Amino acid sequence: MAGEAGTRMREAGLRVTRPRVAVIGALEAMRGHHTADEVHAHLARNDVALPRTSVYNSLTALADAGLVMRADVGRGAIVYEVAETWHHHFVCGRCGGVSDVPCLAGARPCLTPGEDVGAVDEAQVVFRGTCRRCLDADGGGDTAHEH
Amino acid sequence: MAGEAGTRMREAGLRVTRPRVAVIGALEAMRGHHTADEVHAHLARNDVALPRTSVYNSLTALADAGLVMRADVGRGAIVYEVAETWHHHFVCGRCGGVSDVPCLAGARPCLTPGEDVGAVDEAQVVFRGTCRRCLDADGGGDTAHEH
DNA sequence: ACTTATACTTGGACAAAGTACAAACAAGCC
DNA sequence: GGCTTGTTTGTACTTTGTCCAAGTATAAGT
Known part of the structure; x- marks a missing residue:
């Protein structure tokens, strides 16, 4: 699962790093729409202590690469979800x-x-x-x- | 012009207050899409010193009443414009x-x-x-x- | 496997956008 | 004119996200 995500990252020209794998894993585990902060909190709950900045970086990189979907629904924060x-x-x-x-x-x-x-x-x-x-x-x- | 806006406000069940008249006037004068902060700056330039909070309040009230249009274009800030x-x-x-x-x-x-x-x-x-x-x-x- | 270039991470500080709250104020109704 | 209640105002605060510079680790080259 994580390996599969890694492959997609590499194909998109991204390096496969711990924060990115963790972030995409969290989004897959949570399902639905989540803010950067919710991803951060979910990871913290699962003993993956990423800095807030890294979550933002990873989400931005993954969204730009098309691996996750970014949606601004005007709820204050941007929400992300795994892109199907x-x-x-x-x-x-x-x-x-x-x-x-x-x-x-x-x-x-x-x-x-x-x-x-x-x-x-x-x-x-x-x-x-x-x-x-x-x-x-x-x-x-x-x-x-x-x- | 301001009177006309006042009428529309009253019709929408809003009180006609100085900040609201000023804000809707600014939006009409500026034309196009503007953030709350841009409205605030425009008013300041024209010697109408409204607190930032009041601009937010007025824009929210006017948008809820349908007198101005609120659009979240994901540019960071929400933009407002007069609703035609x-x-x-x-x-x-x-x-x-x-x-x-x-x-x-x-x-x-x-x-x-x-x-x-x-x-x-x-x-x-x-x-x-x-x-x-x-x-x-x-x-x-x-x-x-x-x- | 060792080395290296560079993409990425990390943490802290920072900025922008907007909200909460409580006291003062004023619009509209009598 | 006086009252009621919706608004304003200022301060403080939260939330959301960016910037930067130094350290780290990935992937490629040897």
Whole structure:
């Protein structure tokens, strides 16, 4: 598992180092979306004492190499996850939870701007609203939007 | 102009206060996308000394009320602009510039997730890539993408 | 296996962006 | 004019992330 990640790193032109292996391992173990700090905490819990800076460095390197997916969902911090397929995110404004939304196209960029703005590498969509759980917990009473 | 903004605030159930009028006025005067700090600096330049906190408060209140548009383009800070029509953003990874991309649908939410995730209020799309100006300035030399 | 170049790590300090809180203030209603 | 309550304001603080310089270890060369 760690060896497999190492191979992918080497293929991406990255050196296989302890922090990177640890970080990608943590993301695989945690599943879902996590901030740099959450990765750091998870590692600390598992007796892998990496400096905060190293976690940031590793995440940046791995994300740039395409081994993990970086998503800014406007929750304050950027979240990372192991990259399988390209997808989008739904953010609940009430509980802050992030869930995946499969990308209809599957490939990047999955949308194109109507105009010529330059070279588009990717289009990230962030859906905002209230998740099903918060909706249910609330009884669905005050759903009075009037944009 | 300020009166007109005041009316809209009152309609949105907000009190019309000096900081809010000043902030919305600054955004109208500046046009384009600006961070809270840029608004603060603009006001300071025009002899309107608001505390940083008040700028944040006002922007948050105005954005929540729908009078200004909040966009997280992952440039570090959130940018605000006066809300006319719903649109998306293109962020240049080289120069950090933000440009508008008209929304094909025009109404919110302009996209829907394929799945049922809850109540979706809006879908914000962030296009990332290299803007035309940077592309031209570069001669298109090192454009080596290989996702 | 030994050596070497250099990519990477590490720690500490730093900067930016935003939030929390409590007291003072003022907008809107009577 | 006076009251109620939403806002403002200033300070302090937290969170998130970057910079730097010295040390370390990876991968390649011999």
